[in-house]
Amino acid sequence: MTWLSKGTTAFGLVLLTHACYSAHEHSALQSHRAASLSSLASAQSSAVSSLPIDITIETIVATLIVCLGLVSGTSQLRPIQWRVWAGKIEREGEAGFRNSSGEVDKDYVGNPFRLLESRPGFIDIRKQRREFATWVKGRPTGT
Known part of the structure; x- marks a missing residue:
């Protein structure tokens, strides 16, 4: 205030x-x-x-x-739509969520899509099988 x-x-x-x-x-x-x-x-x-x-x-x-x-x-109202709010976070970062005293709001959590962007993709079993077969063929045989 x-x-x-x-x-x-x-x-x-x-x-x-x-x-x-x-x-x-x-x-x-x-x-x-x-x-x-x-x-x-x-x-x-x-x-x-x-x-x-x-x-x-x-x-x-x-x-x-x-x-x-x-x-x-x-304080200023937050957007109702999640994608609008997440877009504001990505564009402005912490600067967009400072209150009148210059402190970052306590409910600021950063990029809400961070978890989705950092997760591994789907596993392609056929691709891994081909890579393994290529690796096995290229491996020197015999000892």
């Missing part, structure tokens, strides 16, 4: 904390007000008030700012 995304996320969390505190204070004041009104006039029913619009807007904006900060700090 870069400092800009960390700052955005921290600012959004401060706003969200303030919105939660404001909502808590509003509910505490409403319950205190309802308790004092019920002692004055026990026959009247107290109306339940909803959260003020400014606290609701602050909560929504803070949540969006936190999401923006978290999304802007994520």
Whole structure:
């Protein structure tokens, strides 16, 4: 995460904390007000008030700012298709998989086709039989 995304996320969390505190204070004041009104006039029913619009807007904006900060700090997405990802590895190597701090990502494994490229080919038994027969014919006989 870069400092800009960390700052955005921290600012959004401060706003969200303030919105939660404001909502808590509003509910505490409403319950205190309802308790004092019920002692004055026990026959009247107290109306339940909803959260003020400014606290609701602050909560929504803070949540969006936190999401923006978290999304802007994520690493670049990898291609979905295996051949595209493997092609990027072959072209760019480790340089294509460095994060914002300059370190190679922990899930970088190198060329995914390395095992397929280094394995021995299929064995041609007939070719080996001919080579053996040629070797046997060319070998000096007798001791």
